Amino acid sequence: VSASADTSGSTGRSGLRELKRRRTREAIQAEALRLFAEQGYEATTCEQIAAAAEVSPATFFRYFPTKEDVVLTDDYDALLVEGLRSRPADERPLEALRRAVAAGLGMVTPAEQETIRGRARLIFSVPALRARLYEHQRSHEAMLAAELAPRLGADPQELRVRMVAAALTAAMVVAVEGWAADGGSLAAHIDDALVTLEQELAPVRSR
Amino acid sequence: VSASADTSGSTGRSGLRELKRRRTREAIQAEALRLFAEQGYEATTCEQIAAAAEVSPATFFRYFPTKEDVVLTDDYDALLVEGLRSRPADERPLEALRRAVAAGLGMVTPAEQETIRGRARLIFSVPALRARLYEHQRSHEAMLAAELAPRLGADPQELRVRMVAAALTAAMVVAVEGWAADGGSLAAHIDDALVTLEQELAPVRSR
Amino acid sequence: VSASADTSGSTGRSGLRELKRRRTREAIQAEALRLFAEQGYEATTCEQIAAAAEVSPATFFRYFPTKEDVVLTDDYDALLVEGLRSRPADERPLEALRRAVAAGLGMVTPAEQETIRGRARLIFSVPALRARLYEHQRSHEAMLAAELAPRLGADPQELRVRMVAAALTAAMVVAVEGWAADGGSLAAHIDDALVTLEQELAPVRSR
Amino acid sequence: VSASADTSGSTGRSGLRELKRRRTREAIQAEALRLFAEQGYEATTCEQIAAAAEVSPATFFRYFPTKEDVVLTDDYDALLVEGLRSRPADERPLEALRRAVAAGLGMVTPAEQETIRGRARLIFSVPALRARLYEHQRSHEAMLAAELAPRLGADPQELRVRMVAAALTAAMVVAVEGWAADGGSLAAHIDDALVTLEQELAPVRSR
DNA sequence: ACATGCGGGACTGCCCGTTCAT
DNA sequence: ATGAACGGGCAGTCCCGCATGT
Numbered sequence: 001v002s003a004s005a006d007t008s009g010s011t012g013r014s015g016l017r018e019l020k021r022r023r024t025r026e027a028i029q030a031e032a033l034r035l036f037a038e039q040g041y042e043a044t045t046c047e048q049i050a051a052a053a054e055v056s057p058a059t060f061f062r063y064f065p066t067k068e069d070v071v072l073t074d075d076y077d078a079l080l081v082e083g084l085r086s087r088p089a090d091e092r093p094l095e096a097l098r099r100a101v102a103a104g105l106g107m108v109t110p111a112e113q114e115t116i117r118g119r120a121r122l123i124f125s126v127p128a129l130r131a132r133l134y135e136h137q138r139s140h141e142a143m144l145a146a147e148l149a150p151r152l153g154a155d156p157q158e159l160r161v162r163m164v165a166a167a168l169t170a171a172m173v174v175a176v177e178g179w180a181a182d183g184g185s186l187a188a189h190i191d192d193a194l195v196t197l198e199q200e201l202a203p204v205r206s207r
Numbered sequence: 208v209s210a211s212a213d214t215s216g217s218t219g220r221s222g223l224r225e226l227k228r229r230r231t232r233e234a235i236q237a238e239a240l241r242l243f244a245e246q247g248y249e250a251t252t253c254e255q256i257a258a259a260a261e262v263s264p265a266t267f268f269r270y271f272p273t274k275e276d277v278v279l280t281d282d283y284d285a286l287l288v289e290g291l292r293s294r295p296a297d298e299r300p301l302e303a304l305r306r307a308v309a310a311g312l313g314m315v316t317p318a319e320q321e322t323i324r325g326r327a328r329l330i331f332s333v334p335a336l337r338a339r340l341y342e343h344q345r346s347h348e349a350m351l352a353a354e355l356a357p358r359l360g361a362d363p364q365e366l367r368v369r370m371v372a373a374a375l376t377a378a379m380v381v382a383v384e385g386w387a388a389d390g391g392s393l394a395a396h397i398d399d400a401l402v403t404l405e406q407e408l409a410p411v412r413s414r
Numbered sequence: 415v416s417a418s419a420d421t422s423g424s425t426g427r428s429g430l431r432e433l434k435r436r437r438t439r440e441a442i443q444a445e446a447l448r449l450f451a452e453q454g455y456e457a458t459t460c461e462q463i464a465a466a467a468e469v470s471p472a473t474f475f476r477y478f479p480t481k482e483d484v485v486l487t488d489d490y491d492a493l494l495v496e497g498l499r500s501r502p503a504d505e506r507p508l509e510a511l512r513r514a515v516a517a518g519l520g521m522v523t524p525a526e527q528e529t530i531r532g533r534a535r536l537i538f539s540v541p542a543l544r545a546r547l548y549e550h551q552r553s554h555e556a557m558l559a560a561e562l563a564p565r566l567g568a569d570p571q572e573l574r575v576r577m578v579a580a581a582l583t584a585a586m587v588v589a590v591e592g593w594a595a596d597g598g599s600l601a602a603h604i605d606d607a608l609v610t611l612e613q614e615l616a617p618v619r620s621r
Numbered sequence: 622v623s624a625s626a627d628t629s630g631s632t633g634r635s636g637l638r639e640l641k642r643r644r645t646r647e648a649i650q651a652e653a654l655r656l657f658a659e660q661g662y663e664a665t666t667c668e669q670i671a672a673a674a675e676v677s678p679a680t681f682f683r684y685f686p687t688k689e690d691v692v693l694t695d696d697y698d699a700l701l702v703e704g705l706r707s708r709p710a711d712e713r714p715l716e717a718l719r720r721a722v723a724a725g726l727g728m729v730t731p732a733e734q735e736t737i738r739g740r741a742r743l744i745f746s747v748p749a750l751r752a753r754l755y756e757h758q759r760s761h762e763a764m765l766a767a768e769l770a771p772r773l774g775a776d777p778q779e780l781r782v783r784m785v786a787a788a789l790t791a792a793m794v795v796a797v798e799g800w801a802a803d804g805g806s807l808a809a810h811i812d813d814a815l816v817t818l819e820q821e822l823a824p825v826r827s828r
Numbered sequence: 829a830c831a832t833g834c835g836g837g838a839c840t841g842c843c844c845g846t847t848c849a850t
Numbered sequence: 851a852t853g854a855a856c857g858g859g860c861a862g863t864c865c866c867g868c869a870t871g872t
Contacts, residue, residue: 676854677853677854677855678854678855679853679854679855679856680853680854683853
C-alpha cells in the first residue's frame with residue numbers, strides 16, 4: 001500500500017514557495033481524509049475537499065491528478081528500499097524482505113501505523129481505490145525485482161526475479177489486507193505471510 | 208485475465224428474447240473492440256460504440272455497466288474450475304493448477320487464443336483497464352482458495368490457503384503478461400511461471 | 415447571420431418528450447440572452463444560464479454544444495432557400511437573391527426583426543461570436559452556391575459559382591452589419607448593398 | 622490569410638534583448654508547427670509546445686496571447702499596403718489589387734510560399750483557426766477600404782468603399798482556399814478569382 | 829418493460845492575474 | 851525590476867445512475 005507520485009516537478013530546494021506547496025498539499029490531504037471519514041469516499045466531491053482546504057477545484061487537481069491519489073499517494077516504498085539495501089548481500093530475498101520490513105516498521109510510530117491502517121481500510125472498502133492497488137502492486141514488484149536481482153544473480157527482467165518479486169508482493173498484500181481487517185501488529189502479519197508462503201510452496205515433502 | 212459479470216438478470220433459458228440479447232451484446236463488444244483498435248481505448252467514447260452498434264447510449268450501459276467491462280468481461284474462470292475439479296484430490300495445488308490450465312487451454316482454439324491475447328495486450332496497455340485487473344485477481348484468488356482448500360485440508364479463509372491462492376494467481380498474472388508481450392504458447396508461459404515459483408521459493412537448498 | 419445546427423437527432427414527431435425539449439431549449443436561449451443583455455456576454459457563465467433556466471450545466475451543453483451557439487443558432491437560411499426556389503429560373507443571381515430576401519423578410523414581424531437585430535449587435539460586439547460568423551458565412555456561401563448553380567448553368571464547385579456566392583454573401587454581411595449599427599430597414603440595407611456591389615464592380619465604364 | 626498582432630511592446634530597435642526575443646518567438650512557432658503536424662492541432666497542448674521550445678507555459682502566452690495566434694500571426698498585409706501605394710492613383714481598385722498582389726508575391730520565395738500554404742491548409746482544416754479568419758478578413762477589408770478610398774473618391778466608411786473592399790477580400794479568400802486545396806500558383810488563383818468576380822457581377826449582358 | 833433523456837461529478841485545457849525569486 | 855511560477859476560473863467532455871415517459 002504505497003506509491004511515490006511526485007506531482008510537483010521541483011523535489012527539493014526550500015524557500016517560501018516550496019513551503020507553501022507542502023502546506024497546501026497537506027491541507028488538501030487532511031481535509032479529504034476527514035471528509036471521507038465523515039461522509040464516505042464516494043459521497044465526498046472534489047469540490048467539497050477543495051472548499052474545505054480553501055483552494056480552488058482546479059488547484060486540487062494540480063496537486064492530486066485524481067481523487068484517488070489523495071488517498072493513495074505516500075512513499076513508504078522508499079523506506080523499504082533503504083531497508084533492503086542495508087541487509088547483507090547473501091541473505092535470501094524472502095529473509096531480507098522480512099528483516100527490512102521489520103526494521104522499516106520499527107521507525108514508524110504506532111500512532112502513524114494506526115493512520116496507515118485507517119487508509120488501508122478505506123482503500124480496501126472502496127472499489128475505485130482497490131482497483132488502483134494493482135498499479136501499486138506493479139510498482140512494488142518492479143522495485144522488489146530491482147532490489148533483489150543482485151541477490152539472485154540475475155537481471156530484473158528475468159522470469160526468476162519477476163516471479164520472486166511477484167510472490168513476495170502477493171504475500172505482503174495478503175498480510176496488509178489481513179491487518180487492515182483484523183488489526184494487531186503489521187510486522188507480525190507480514191512475518192506470518194512470508195513464512196507461510198515459503199512453507200506452502202515447497203516443491204516436495206515440505207510439510 | 209478473466210471475469211464473470213452477468214449483467215443480464217436472466218441467466219440462461221433460451222428464447223427469442225435471449226437470442227436478441229446475445230446478438231446485441233456481441234454487436235456492442237465487437238464494435239467496441241474494433242473502435243478501440245482503430246482509435247485507441249480512451250479516444251473512443253461509449254456514445255460512439257453505441258452508435259456503431261446501433262443502440263442508444265443508455266442501452267450500452269444496460270449491457271455493460273462500465274466501458275471497461277466491454278473489454279474485461281469473459282468467463283474463462285468457469286473453465287478453470289471445471290478443470291480443477293476433475294484433477295485427483297491428492298494432487299498438490301500447484302500441480303493441479305498446471306494440469307487444469309493445460310486441459311482448459313486445450314479446448315481453446317489457437318484463433319481464439321490470439322483474440323484473447325489481443326485483449327490482454329489492450330488491457331495491459333490501458334491504465335484504466337489494468338487497474339480493473341486487481342479485482343479480477345481477487346476473484347481469481349477467491350476461486351482458487353475455494354477450490355484448493357479441500358486439497359490443503361483447510362478452510363478457504365485460512366492464511367495458508369489464501370497465501371497459496373495468492374501466490375499461484377501472481378504466477379499466472381506474470382505468465383499472462385509475459386505471453387501478452389512476447390507471444391508464444393500461453394500454456395508454456397504458465398508452466399514456466401509455476402515451476403519457477405516453486406523452485407525459487409523453496410525454503411533452503413532446493414536448487 | 416444564420417445557422418441551422420440541429421443538436422437533437424429526432425427532428426419531428428411530437429409528444430410530450432419533444433415538447434419538453436423545445437420548451438427547455440427556448441428557456442435556455444431566453445435566459446441566456448437576458449443575462450447577456452444584463453451582465454454582458456463574457457461576464458455570464460454557462461453555469462449561470464443553466465441555473466436561470468433551471469437545468470444542470472451538463473444539460474446546457476447537451477442543447478448547445480458551446481456557449482456561442484446559444485446566440486448563433488437559428489434557421490433563417492432555410493427561409494432564404496425557399497425564397498430562392500420560388501424565383502423564376504432565368505432571373506440573374508443577384509436579382510433573385512434581392513427578391514428572395516425581400517419576400518423572406520416580409521414574413522418576419524417587425525418585433526422579431528428587432529430581436530434579430532439585438533442578436534446581431536451582440537454578435538458584432540463580442541469577438542468570440544464575431545469569429546464564429548466566418549463559419550456561418552461559409553455555410554451561407556455553400557447554400558447560395560448550391561441554389562445559384564443552376565441559374566449559372568454550372569456546378570456549385572466551379573470558381574464562377576463560388577465567386578458569385580462569396581460576393582453576394584459578403585454584400586449581405588456588410589448590409590447586416592450596417593443595419594445592426596444604424597438601424598432602419600434590413601431589406602433596404604440589403605438592397606443597397608447588392609445594388610452597390612454590382613455598380614462598383616462593373617468591369618469598365620459602368621459608372 | 623494575414624494578421625499583424627504585435628505582442629511585444631518594443632516595436633523594432635535591435636539589441637541583444639530583441640534578438641533573444643525573436644529567437645524565442647521563432648523557436649516557439651517552429652516547435653508548435655512541428656507538433657501540430659505530428660499530432661494535430663487540438664491534440665497538442667500549449668504546455669507541450671512550451672516544453673518543446675524550452676520555455677515555461679507562462680512565457681508561451683507572453684509571446685502568443687492564444688494558441689491560435691501561433692499559427693495566425695504574420696504580416697503579409699503590410700506588404701500589400703506597400704504594393705497598393707505604388708500603383709498609379711487612377712487605376713481601378715480591382716486592377717490595382719491584382720498588380721499589387723502579383724508584385725508582393727514576386728518577393729516571396731517559392732519555398733516560403735509552400736510554408737504559407739501549409740499554414741493555410743492547417744487553418745482551413747481546424748475549426749478554431751478557421752473561425753479566427755473572420756477577424757483577419759475584417760482587418761483586411763478595413764485595410765483595403767483605407768487604401769482604396771482615394772481611388773474611389775470617397776470616405777472609407779461609405780457603403781461603396783466598404784462594399785468594394787468586402788467583395789475583393791471575399792475573392793481573395795476564395796482564391797487562397799482554392800490554392801490551399803489544389804496547389805499551383807497563388808498569384809494565378811488570385812488573378813482568376815478577381816477576373817471572375819468582375820465578369821460575373823457585371824450588371825447586364827457582360828457574358 | 830424498455831429506452832430515452834437529465835443530472836451530476838470527475839477531469840482537462842486555455843488563459844489570466846498576482847505573487848514570489850533573481 | 852524583470853521574469854517565471856502559481857493559483858484561479860471557466861468552457862467543455864465523458865462516464866454513468868436515476869427518474870421519466872412510451
